[in-house]
Amino acid sequence: MLNRKAIFINTASQVLVRFVTLAFTLVAIKILTGYIGTAGVGKYNTITTYVNFFIVIADLGLFAVAVREIAKNPTDEKKIISNVFTVRLWSGLAAAVVAILLIFFSKYRADSDILWGTALACGFLFFNLLGSVYDMVLQYRLKMQYSALAEFLAKFLSIIALATVVYYRGNFLMIAATIAIYGIGIFIFKWLFARSFIKFGAGYDRKIASWILSMSWPLGIVFIVNNLYFKLDTLMLFYIKGASPTGIYSVAYQVLAVTAFIGSYFASALKPALAENIAEGRQKLAGVIRKSLTVMLFTSAPIVIICAVFAKDIILFLSTPAFLSGSTALVILTFTLPFIYFDTLLSEIMIANDERKLLIRVSIFILLFNFICNLILIPRYSFIGAAWGTLVSEILLLAVNIYYTRKIVPYTFDFGTIAKIVLISVLTLTVGLVLKLTGLYFLILIAGVIIAYLAFAALFKISNITSLKALLSKE
DSSP states (O other), X not given: OXXXXXXXXXXXXXXXXXXXXXXXXXXXXXHHHHHHHHHHHHHHHHHHHHHHHHHHHHHTTHHXXXXXXXXXXXXXXXXXXXXXXXXXXXXXXXXXXXXXXXXXXXXXXGOHHHHHHHHHHHHHHHHHHHHHHHHHHHHHTTOHHHHHHHHHHHHHHHHHHXXXXXXXXXXXXHHHHHHXXXXXXXXXXXXXXXXXXXXXXXXXXXXXXXXXXXXXXXHHHHHHHHHHHHHHHHHHHHHHHOHHHHHHHHHHHHHHHHHTHHHHHHHHHTHHHHHHHTTTOHHHHHHHHHHHHHHHHHHHHHHHHHHHHSHHHHHHHXXXXXXXXXXXXXXXXXXXXXXXXXXXXXXXXXXXXXXXXXXXXXXXXXHHHHHHHHHHHHHHHHHHHHHHHHHHHHHHHHHHHHHHHHHHSOOOOOHHHHHHHHHHHHHHHHHHHHHHTTOOOHHHXXXXXXXXXXXXXXXXXXXXXXXXHHHHSOO
């Protein structure tokens, strides 16, 4: 059975907490851009991008497989989690060592900020990986709001640390150390929350560990390739154009990253239900997917409109005039948001159906396509080219995902509602452009755009205003 009420509470509470965390993330961006400038932000973002890539490598696909298998075999939860914890402990240590060694033997060892900053940030890599084990416990119980709360509290601590470093005029390495503080905080708070549901320690059963790894490593490859796909533009931009263009691009990209969470949280909340019903409840899932896609479009549309109309205002609000040229990249990137939402959900369908080989093929294909796009566009158009490469790649990925997932679950599209959403989006965009001419403070105007969007939705009787609750409420 789809526990829709639990899914709704799980997703809605995560979104609420995440919005608060988002505010702190924006504060951190403002502090960083004002203190270390475009080159410093470029280095900082390159370090975090690099470290996060190794987090995905060390994950080995364990999260998706563990949640799926616990949902199928709830009586074996403690055994599964204990073995995953042990595997994650050693993979985290190995990933941290390899990440540091690769930097040490690369050309970037000449830059002490990159070299030692990466070493410090690997503290985040290790502790965040351990903390994610508790996410498996919380996700299975649809209690991921506690995970979101843990990340909020950890972010709050890291912001305090960052503000302290800036107040006392600390150097770049002290700023990099706050990344590790964030990871340590995540681990501590997730452990405190998860232990009220189940207590476990490190354990190792060769049969169970081998069984989990045999299923997870193909997904691990998929996640590695997908993560490299999302990080490739930043890494190539830094290598080809240097720190300053990367810093400018990273502010625009961060806006996309912090708004993409709603779709990923919603899709993640559906993970247990997909795993339980993919074999026998496909007709029911088809209806859920049909409604979910329109909900995601309805949710992402106003974000796209706001970022498109107020791109320069948002960049200036988050940074300094030195980053203003990134506003064009923000406009391009924000149009990828609906595609990212859709692709996240459709990928969960393939994971639930254990389409490991297919996922690998699709991921490698899109990675190569994105690499070619960046190789052609970045040398000529810098970060604007990187933004275009991301948009085109996401559109292609959606087409591929739709083709394959409809073979698994016979879902259809609610074209009537989709057409209405597009129509009210165009009308809201027009209202936004008119409101901008008034010269009022842009945050006030954003509120006006949201009100206009909801008013048009009510006028055209778009059911998505209440369909999220109807979709996920308990039957």
